Amino acid sequence: MQILFIVNKAAGNGKGKKVWSQLRKQLTIDYEVAFTKYEGHGRELAKQWARQRQDQKLLIVVGGDGTIHEVFSGVVHNKFLVLGVVRAGSGNDFARSFPTFYNAQQIEDYVLNASTAYTKIDAGSIQLSNRWDELFVNNAGIGFDAYVTKSINTSRLKFYLNKIGLGKLSYAFAVIRGLFSFECFNVTIRSDHQEWQFQRAWFVAMCNQPYFGGGMKISPAAKADDGRVDITIVHDISRLKLLLIFATVFFEKHTKFKEITFLQGQHFDIIVNDHQVDCHMDGNYSGSVHQGSTIHCTVQQNAWNIMTKSS
Template sequence: MGELAKPRLYTLVVNEGSGGGRSGRELPKVARGLRDRLPTAEVQVITSCSWTDAEKLIRTAALSARPGDAVLVMGGDGMAHLGLNACAGTDATLGIIPAGTGNDFARGVGVPKDLPRAVDAICVGATRRVDLSHVSNEAYPSRYVGAVLSTGYDARVNRATNDISLRFGSLSYGWIALRELIHFSPLQYRIRIDGVLRIQEAMIVAVCNTGMFGGGMQISPQADPADGMLDVTIVDPVSRSTLLRLLPQMYSGNFARHPAVQQFRAREVEIAGDGLFCMGDGEELGDVPVTVTAAPGALKVFVDAAHSAAATVKQ
């Protein structure tokens, strides 16, 4: 068969254990729905329970994609993170079928949160171009983050949440947040925002693309993943009791009104400090110093029709 005559290829890579095994249970229905709704395309399904294998499979599919091909990932924030890193800058369109507990990047860019609607969005074919955050440090000289890169109290809570064996979705994050707060003190930062140096203590320094993490917490309520800019949220030193009161307000975004919360927009942010490490899209990304740069329009992703239409109007 000639190259031009080949059907569009949709490669679905699935983490069957994601969401407490939900991905594995829902996979037959999802695969059937894709094949029924995309009769002229070839749908290839690959399962993996290994982070390393999934990363290789997704990357291979993205690098071999032709215009019109798609790489689909089914799982949680970790699979979305692998998917966006593989597809950024390629001809592959990323499709996310959210079956995890957080799904923060998916929600932030306009992917429907339930499986049938996410599959429908892929089959309808509505897409949008979104930005990513390009991350560079000693551990990862070149990595993309779709949602939030965190370095302070939020990063410590994220890492501790990843280490627990029994998960309860966003409730796990909330419980760990309370536990970590008992011993937490402000951290010393050296931050350069578009070349302007700030030396200060802070509780949280987060660099955002979509502004959502921790299963729906809005660390940067105004973040727009298609404006070509990064959004930076800094929480100045406050008492533990004040931070405790602010945490529930992150779900609505109202915490940003507090006088201790500063927000900036930038194209590049450099973060350094003693004993600081990075978490991005829920994954550990090594220690600071780290440089985060806006990567406008780096990714093409399937979204619901409303978000696709809104992006078209905005452009």
């Protein structure tokens, strides 16, 4: 079996480098390793390696949700490839829903004893005119969550919190700061013959699994193997009440509020009715959606083979 590690040393503000350094000292099996050097490089490396011999391969990502997004997007619907993850990011939302490797011994045990053990999971997909045709592993979103993501990416706060092991709190801090500057928007959502209108929307989250933002269980019913995408819309709510609701998301208590709507289906059209709003994919800021634009959101079933641990 061919084994490739794709490592993002910069993940978690250097956590990726530390995790890989520990792993390579303990590994005794044969493997290849490639290091990401710039945004999008993980996808290129994965695609290139997957094109080699058509036999069983194990590709292990050492990084955070952004690196996982890149690598997985490069090898979608590859039946010869099993994907694994060693978490080394800040939020690590992927690891909250899917099995991951914690150490070299687990990896070697898997290769020697359970190298064919995997499960198939879906991919979320969004497309905006001719600009985007992108897959997501965890979630995508427009509005406040993407606005916060953009803020995090341009702030030094995440760097300093990661230095003291509190990187996941960077999202919470950015949320509080963004509450006072974000401008709400109106949005229309359509699916088959149904239509919903939402006024003063804060965000529309499209989810393939429950978690985002470093452990917030925003879409508790979302499953990555059910052939459906879950949409969570927060709308018509004051800034103060939204702040209070955010504290409940970790415990799934937010589902009781009338200002939060949950939709579930195989495909949705999301139309931004007024000013442009920010967008993110798996926690990576990916630009803005302009007024009048339609986002087509759907699901690709059985997109990836994810490793499962033997009992």
